[in-house]
Amino acid sequence: MVKSFVRKCLAGEPRHVPRLGLRENLAQFSLLVGVNALVGGMVGQERAVLPLLADEEFGLTAFTATLTFIAAFGIVKAATNYFAGTLSDRYGRKPVLVAGWIIAIPIPLLLMWAPTWGWVIFANVLLGINQGLTWSTTVVMKIDLVGPQRRGFAMGFNEAAGYGAVAVTALATGYIAESYGLRPGPFFLGLAFAGLGLGLSVLFVRETLPYAQLEAASHSSGNDDLGDELSNGEIFRITSFREKALSSACQAGLVNNLNDGLAWGLFPLYFAAAGLSIGRIGVLAAIYPAVWGLGQLYTGALSDRIGRKGLIVGGMFLQAAAIAWLATVDDFWFWAIGAALLGAGTAMVYPTLLATIGDVANPTWRARSVGVYRLWRDSGFRFRCDGPHVRDPPNRCRGRLEVRRE
Numbered sequence: 001m002v003k004s005f006v007r008k009c010l011a012g013e014p015r016h017v018p019r020l021g022l023r024e025n026l027a028q029f030s031l032l033v034g035v036n037a038l039v040g041g042m043v044g045q046e047r048a049v050l051p052l053l054a055d056e057e058f059g060l061t062a063f064t065a066t067l068t069f070i071a072a073f074g075i076v077k078a079a080t081n082y083f084a085g086t087l088s089d090r091y092g093r094k095p096v097l098v099a100g101w102i103i104a105i106p107i108p109l110l111l112m113w114a115p116t117w118g119w120v121i122f123a124n125v126l127l128g129i130n131q132g133l134t135w136s137t138t139v140v141m142k143i144d145l146v147g148p149q150r151r152g153f154a155m156g157f158n159e160a161a162g163y164g165a166v167a168v169t170a171l172a173t174g175y176i177a178e179s180y181g182l183r184p185g186p187f188f189l190g191l192a193f194a195g196l197g198l199g200l201s202v203l204f205v206r207e208t209l210p211y212a213q214l215e216a217a218s219h220s221s222g223n224d225d226l227g228d229e230l231s232n233g234e235i236f237r238i239t240s241f242r243e244k245a246l247s248s249a250c251q252a253g254l255v256n257n258l259n260d261g262l263a264w265g266l267f268p269l270y271f272a273a274a275g276l277s278i279g280r281i282g283v284l285a286a287i288y289p290a291v292w293g294l295g296q297l298y299t300g301a302l303s304d305r306i307g308r309k310g311l312i313v314g315g316m317f318l319q320a321a322a323i324a325w326l327a328t329v330d331d332f333w334f335w336a337i338g339a340a341l342l343g344a345g346t347a348m349v350y351p352t353l354l355a356t357i358g359d360v361a362n363p364t365w366r367a368r369s370v371g372v373y374r375l376w377r378d379s380g381f382r383f384r385c386d387g388p389h390v391r392d393p394p395n396r397c398r399g400r401l402e403v404r405r406e
Contacts, residue, residue: 018210018211018214020145020146020147020211020214020215021145021146021147021149021150022145022146022150022153022154025145025146025211028145028205028206028208029142029145029146029154029157031200031204031205032138032141032142032145032158032205033142033157033158033161034161034200035097035134035138035197035200035201035205036134036135036138036158036161036162036165037161037162037164037165038165038193038194038196038197038200039130039131039134039135039138039162039165039197040135040161040162040163040164040165040166040169040293041165041166041168041169041189041190041193042104042107042127042130042131042190042193042194042197043127043131043166043169044165044166044167044168044169044170044173044289045108045111045169045173045186045187045189045190045193046069046111046124046127047166047169047170047173047264047285047286047289048170048171048173048174048177048268048278048281048282048285048286049173049174049177049182049186050069050111050120051264051266051268051269052177052182052268052269052272052278052281053120053182053183054069054117054120055269055272056182057182057183058116058117058120060117068117068121069120069121069124070124070261070264072121072124072125072128073124073125073127073128073131074128074257074261074378074379074380075128075379076124076125076128076129076132077127077128077129077131077132077378078128078132078374078375078376078377078378078379079132079375080128080129080131080132080133080136081132081136081370081371081373081374081375081377081378082236082368082371082372082374082375083132083371084096084100084132084133084136084137084367084371085136085140085367085368085369085370085371085372085374086232086367086368086371088136088137088140088209088367088368088371089209089364089365089367089368092207092209093137093140093141093144093207093208093209093367094137094201094205094206094207094208096133096136096137097133097134097137097138097141097201097205098198098201098202099133100129100130100131100132100133100134100137101130101134101194101197101198101201102198103126103129103130103133104126104127104130104134104193104194104197104198105191105194105195105198106123106126107123107126107127107130107190107194108187108188108189108190108191108194109187109191110122110123110126111123111183111187111190112183112184112187113183113184132374132378134197135162135374136367136370136371136374138158139155139158139354139370139374140208140212140366140367140370141205141208142154142155142157142158143155143354143358143366143370144208144209144211144212144215144363145208145211147211147215148215148358148359149304150301150304151304151355151358151359152300152301152302152303152304152308152351152352152355153300153301153304154300154355155296155300155350155351155352155354155355155358156296156297156298156299156300156301156303156351157296157297157300158351158354159292159293159296159300159350159351159354160293160294160295160296160297160300160351161293162293163289163290163292163293163296163350164289164290164293164294165293166289166293167286167287167288167289167290167292167293168286168290169189169193170282170285170286170289171282171283171285171286171290172186172189173186173187173189173282174278174279174281174282174283174285174286175279175282176189177278177282178277178278178279178282212363212364212366212367213363213364215363216362216363216364230362230365232368235365235368235369235372236372238369239357239361239369239372239373240372240376243360245356245359245360246356246357246360246361246369246373249312249353249356249357249373250372250373250376250377251376252312252316252349252353253353253373253374253376253377253380254376254377254379254380255316255380256316256319256346256349256350256353256377256380257377257378257379257380258380259319259323259342259346259380260346260380261380262323263288263339263342267284267285267326267339268281268285271284271335274330276332280332283336284332284335284336284339287336287339287340287343288339288340288342288343288346289343290343291339291340291342291343291344291347292342292343292344292346292347292350293343293347294347295343295344295346295347295348296347296350296351298347299311299315299347299348299351299352300351300352300355303351303352303355304355308352308353308355308356308359311348311349311352312348312349312352312353312356314345314348315344315345315346315347315348315349315352316345316349317345318341318342318344318345318348319342319345319346319349320345321341321345322338322339322341322342322344322345323338323342325337325338325341326338326339326342353373353377354370354373357369357370357373358370
């Protein structure tokens with residue numbers, strides 16, 4: 001009896017005939033929004049604290065050494081995204097989601113008690129696996145549920161929940177660290193997120209693969225090359241290179257995460273070198289994902305009405321302008337404006353790229369195509385954490401940082 005119950009929980013077999021649409025699946029869609037907020041919180045626990053922890057507790061003064069945790073995270077997450085798509089199409093979405101949450105449990109514990117920087121890197125390897133399995137799966141599950149008409153809206157809500165949680169958690173951990181120190185206090189939030197995410201996913205999330213199969217029965221791409229009988233290698237080549245809309249989305253996603261890696265890894269160090277307190281650094285670290293997250297509530301649905309391309313192009317230009325602004329100003333409020341502009345540009349791009357993949361890919365291999373896209377996109381973290389721009393930081397950021405507490 002126990003084994004039967006466990007199998008039913010993991011399979012999440014639907015108790016009714018699948019029907020596509022947001023209204024028809026509102027309860028399950030809302031649950032997945034909440035689960036993805038917990039996924040984002042797992043990243044948010046590191047956003048403001050870990051770059052400072054590298055310097056203050058582990059004595060890593062070189063930027064390259066400090067940012068190894070982002071490189072490890074990005075490489076592993078990128079690879080896991082690909083396998084998450086393949087596994088989701090083969091075994092179903094829910095088992096992959098549950099596996100991702102099981103892997104999340106030790107992450108905050110490692111960050112709390114890591115005796116050396118190598119343990120922190122290992123924690124970020126696990127975080128990359130966790131994010132690749134859970135975030136990829138919640139993306140695909142929402143696309144499965146809502147059908148083709150509300151795809152941009154669904155991605156907007158998904159990414160808003162995730163990055164809104166990144167922002168709130170970054171802000172909370174910044175203030176916890178200022179009051180109680182960099183460890184272990186901030187990481188108790190991550191422990192709570194992991195436990196809650198696992199419980200919700202096992203007990204309440206329902207399998208959505210039958211919804212994708214239902215949509216596939218009436219799907220028409222207008223292109224014989226995008227049929228439903230494709231190997232994993234063919235799907236990789238089509239998504240990466242052969243189909244223009246899919247390959248363009250992969251390229252734009254990679255550049256977007258180049259920028260995100262900069263905001264995550266270098267901005268806290270840059271602001272600390274300017275003499276900002278941990279609390280203020282936490283505020284700046286939160287503004288960018290907050291605007292990013294909330295903005296997607298609007299931009300995702302907007303892309304359903306006006307199309308994807310204009311938002312993607314405009315968002316990439318706005319990101320470039322925001323980074324140039326942040327590099328030239330030298331004041332907390334001007335940095336806050338730049339962080340908000342960077343978040344707005346990212347909000348225009350992020351859900352729209354995912355919706356583009358959902359538009360073009362056949363539902364029978366959509367999860368694998370999303371995995372390939374996210375493989376390329378999250379490779380941007382690795383490229384941002386290598387090269388001369390990291391090894392040769394500005395003069396003002398060299399040397400030992402003195403992190404202030406107010």
